[in-house]
Amino acid sequence: MSKLFVFVAAFVVWTASSTVTYVAGCGGTLTAPPGGVVTSPNYPSNYGNSEYCNWLITAPTPSIIRLTFESFDTYHSSDYLLIYDGDSSGAAQMERLSGHPSSVSSITSTFNSIFLKWRTNSYGNIGGFKLYYTTLPDALHEVTAPPGGFLTSPNFPSNYDNNVHYDWLIIAPALSRIRLTFERFYTESNRDRLVILDGDNTRAKTLQSLHGLQSSVSPITSTFNTLFLRFISNGDRTYQGFNISYTSVELNYTSHSQVYLTTIGEWNFYKIPTSGPMTNANVRAACESAGLWNPCSDTGYGTCRHGRSDCVVFDGGSASCRTLNVISDRLCGNIEPQTCKPLDDTFVYSPGWQSDDSAFGVDYDTGHWGMTGADYTDKYALCVGHHEYLTTWDGWMFFKIRVLGRMSNANIQATCERLGMSFPCWYTGHDPCHSKSYWNSDCIMFDHAASADCETTKYLSNKMCGTTVDYNCPALNHTFVYYPSNSYSNGIRYGSSGTLAGSSYNDMYALCAAKQCQTSPCVHGTCAHLLDGYTCLCDEEGSGDYCDAVIDSCSSNPCMSGGTCIDEVGGYTCVCHPHTTGRNCETVLHIDKCYHFSNDSLSYKDASAVCNSMGGHLADIKDSGEQQLLASYIQLGHGVSAWTSTSTSVSSFGTCDCGDGTNRQTGAAPWMQKTADIDICLLLDSSVGYMATYQSCKEQHQYVCESNVTSCQPNVCQNGGICSSCFDNSTVFCTCPQGFIGTFCETVNQCDPNPCPFDWTCSLSQSGGIHCTVPDGIRASSLGFCSASSCGAGWSCVEDGPTGYTCIRG
Template identity: 50%
Template sequence: MWGLLFSFAVLSAWPACSLGKPEFLTVFDGWEMYKVRTNATMTNENVQNTCRAVGLWYPCYYTGHETCSTFYRPECIKLDGSSSNSCRTLSAFSHSLCGTVDAHKCKALDDIFVYQPGYQSAHGVDYDAGEWNMFGTNHTDKYALCGGQQEYLTTWGRWAFHKVRVNGLMSSTNMRATCDLVGMSYTCYGTGVGTCTSSWSSDCIRFDHVDDTCQNTLELLSSLMCGTTDASSCQPLLNVYTIRGSYGYGVSETGYDTSGSDDNDKYALCAVRQCDISPCVHGTCSVHDQNFTCLCDSGWNGTYCDTLIDSCDSNPCLSGGTCVNEENGYSCICPPTATGNICETVLHTDKCYWISNSPLSNQDASVMCLKMEGHLAKVNDPVDQQVLISYLDDGRNISYWTSNKISPTSMCTCENGSPLSSDAPPPWVYSTANADTCVLLDAEVGYTGTYQPCTEEHNFVCQSKCDAPKY
């Protein structure tokens, strides 16, 4: 579908009448048709300028097909409306979209106007009012009917190549006008590299990174896209023409190197510097060798910097909080009993629990809690334990230190040094090794308490008064 390309050079050529980007309607007779909001009175001139301002052509009041030429001009898109048995463009459209030639009964065409040669006023229809012959000079800020067709093909060096539908004869003049319309540069039959200046003019692009073999433009693109210099066998280049003298030369159904002197409504090969079309949605574009790269702004990634980084992927919100992605990070929506940037503070009866988001040893965790005028949480009450579990069990599988601790003591081990168990065979050894262990609410066993070496680093839970300072 049409990729909008805005160019200051193009837009400055006509008054700026467009209020918004084109809204796709349908494909009709090979043309992608759009309605575009006009920021002005619906005169013929403003309808034309609205389409031009967004790089599109426009149809006339009549389709231009066979005998339907009374209200048609050569600069308009020629459409085949024979299936509707009507010369009127909007009637032909209505028949295609809504199954009726009564355009004012087709909701999709509500408030749409077309260029009406011979008059100042454009012609439009109003679905809501049931009016089929609105005079544009009596209306403002309605829609212009516009059409076009553009397709990205490939890149070579700093250039991105597109085929763009030409409205009319495939002359060099019309092909240049087509590329101008969408704000792109021209391509010639010759590449302009080194001594390869035959069939090349200075207003066409000069290829990058091409050796001096003097292949023509379509042969080069065919080798890149289809692996062969035989452009006639490269399907994406069918009906694509480059400038050569007074007419385009390209690939048609009848063969390669076809002159555009007998062809109409084919495609001009146009090119644009890759960074000129601002492909990096949230980043900075730079060209390197055969392609461009995007340096993404903070919070974005992807080839075109169009993918918001999922800052919530690490599940940063504690206490059952809901994470919301934002351009520069994330925010947390906390449950009613929790607060803090990441919902790290939980209110329970007359005390507050502060849940850490980073690991420390049990001793260092105790020091941190003291700074908050509190201590590691005491979990002596099954109710308190269940409350804590309801906030800690958030799917991250993280265990937490509590204040319970066993001081160094003697313990039994097996002779080989392994822990003693009820089925361990003798001999047993009585040891006075340091058994400094602390109680961990262990995520691996459903947040029940297990004894672990106090020197291990785990997240932790502090308990304090609710007005105590937080770090």
């Protein structure tokens, strides 16, 4: 797969000459643009006691809001400002400000609203705060999959900048899905975040909100054919960012009634099983019975026009005028459909081609092009359809489906049901919106979220377009809804007030709804809705039609540094040795240093940048002892070569500046392999027993980062544990005192010191006690092991058969 790196930036500067709104009171609803100022009451004089103020700042979608502080001064802890990433205090809290910070970094919302909550106590007051709010405009960049590519934070693998806003929209073909695979993710925790939404705008469902150092992020797959990503950084620390690959996932889905082929423009192409002779009449009838349309043998577009009203028109590009040739070019990369296996035994509507009403067909097995349909039976008709996903609410996915014929209630119902879908009525059906004139029990019922509008189109318009004026929502253009009090449906025309009477319209769109995925048996995967059913997109641990065959997540040996892998539903867990930690046991504490062993491959320069962004540097090997130490940890993991740093004093390596812009090796330490005349970049090379070799700095290898160990601030270890941190406090180790275990020394270890007699093996039992394992030789000569002295005071002894006994407290 070719790699496509996409960089998009948007920068906004708020200037004093901008028109602003000054808010000196206590609370209110504000809009941006134009932007403005918010202050504590009475600012710049002292604020008052017992103040309780809320501000809601909103901006038009898809803009976001940035807060910039000029001053902040309050009594520590007792008087504070809370900032929420949304329209109420129920949203995620982004910041709690209190006290006398020397500066406050700018804060940016994820979407188009920010909620501020100001609280003071009943005594003492000082200066307060002043902040500016403004909007950042849409910074959207569209990419497509296929071909796929990479999305990276700006400057990757170097650090991204402060105060940036990036949006990406990834688009795949109509019946494909998009999969994201994370190769690296490191941002400032809680402040710089990447939000991934399951749709084409910020109103879609949030699939993931990521921030901080993520050692492992599971792949993310869209439910439909679009994904929206938004990256926001604030004005504090910056880190390396992220590198994400995106690809399209072809469903290759075959149902009992149709085979999806491809999508061209607005039309999805299918092969439909057809009974009887492959005549034009039978081909057309097969398409109509499936609720689909039929193309002609020519595309009908531009110079390829066929002049027929009974065939759809589509732009096939410059490859060919012939429909089957165009589809073959899409599917197989050539315009010879008889050589394209997916088109085997497919016939296209071709009126006037033969006097016996034969449709035009191709046969892959014989390479026959131009089969006369009257001579063949029970093959496939080429049909097209158009469906468009709108939104999801209350468990229902709403679609607009192209209808064949009059826009009557009966045709609306038949179109939806033919595709395995249900249909809504003009009213939502939820209390109190169930008047029999506008809703009946044939229709679905869905919650309209306490909206004052009972009408389905108005609620959907508000959800998709931010307005209850449904004719101002382009997504609903020419969409018709089942209307119980009439025989015909009611429709919406974009930009035109009033409703359309279905009795006067043909070949428009029906509003349908589907709920199949709520009950689909995708055991280890994501359910994706299709025209007449669903398919399962398996997670990494699942396989099979229903993702019910579990893949051993430990088969790839993901645990490093000698960690033990435990396969689990949904992934795996690494049980790390003492003084190793991380999702894959990739970070090791050794005396006064920490080592981080990567699981990705980079050039020497990029690897060095990653280590620096983590608050460390490439591991610095000064002698054979350090070389053997690192080699032992690598061998306990994946057995790969890894970049390290040279010593800070390279003279011991016998290097020289040779005058031609390169460094060459003239000698080597005893733990180094001699290699002449190559760049001075040091690799622990698995091919020579992890001796260090000089290799081209442009090669990509895994790498080892090093960091000094410092004391934690604050100490997060419990029960007197000693806390050590490294890599800019992103990794913490607790050295526990005797009698305690756990990541933070939080668990009492009854086996330390060992209470079992004769130093028999002690283990913690599930009942909360201890189990003493009796050696084999003693088991054979004794049937019971409990005595008054078997357990200490306050413990009861319970026989465990021939294996030993258990001590239980009490």
